[in-house]
Amino acid sequence: MSKVPLTVRGAEMMRTELEELKRVKRPAVIQAIAEARAHGDLKENAEYHAAREQQGFIEGRIKELEAKLSNAQIIDPTAVNANGKVIFGCTVDLVDVESDEEMTYQLVGEDEADIKQGRISISSPIARALIGKEEGDIAAVQAPGGVREYEIAEVRYE
CATH class of the missing domain: 3.10.50.30 (Transcription elongation factor, GreA/GreB, C-terminal domain)
Structure with a gap:
């Protein structure tokens, strides 16, 4: 994969979003899944399915940001x-x-x-x-x- 140009500010914004996802949103969705599981039957549990879907989005975005940052060529004009x-x-x-x-x-x-x-x-x-x-x-x-x-x-x- 080729290097993608990124400004210093852009790289910092991506790092901030990545930290937010890893430190705040990922633990919150894990907690929501645990609470939904505690309610019993998972087949008809909308809270559980919504939390699992949200977890998929969060994990996908984390992988996307990590890939972009690892392939970034940070340029300071x-x-x-x-x-x-x-x-x-x-x-x-x-x-x-x-x-x-x-x-x-x-x-x-x-x-x-x-x-x-x-x-x-x-x-x-x-x-x-x-x-x-x-x-x-x-x-x-x-x-x-x-x-x-x-x-x-x-x-x-x-």
């Missing part, structure tokens, strides 16, 4: 000397050339992407068009409605 170029993990201020609309995006791994938070996946068309460009450059992005051009106003490594 502040530690990379990029000379003003757009790289993974940086924050980019853009201006739509046509409409003068301003937007800010951070280029992150696929698991961290959240457009509402301004974090876009490194594999998105916008991110691919921006990689390697510098402040003042124009990035042409192939969008469903045609080619959109964005001017790079600022590149920050936070």
Whole structure:
């Protein structure tokens, strides 16, 4: 399996979720299963079946997070000397050339992407068009409605 890029913040969020699942949610669902078993007949015990299903989800998510973290390549953009170029993990201020609309995006791994938070996946068309460009450059992005051009106003490594 190839290494998956992840920001320092993204890796920390995954570790926090993993700890929550292992230390809080897993013991709680084990307790719920034990209580449901104490009620007797398991065939018609909805509490037992719901707790077992929840346990399956929790164990699956734990395995998924552990796999992602073990295959992660954690990149800190502040530690990379990029000379003003757009790289993974940086924050980019853009201006739509046509409409003068301003937007800010951070280029992150696929698991961290959240457009509402301004974090876009490194594999998105916008991110691919921006990689390697510098402040003042124009990035042409192939969008469903045609080619959109964005001017790079600022590149920050936070």
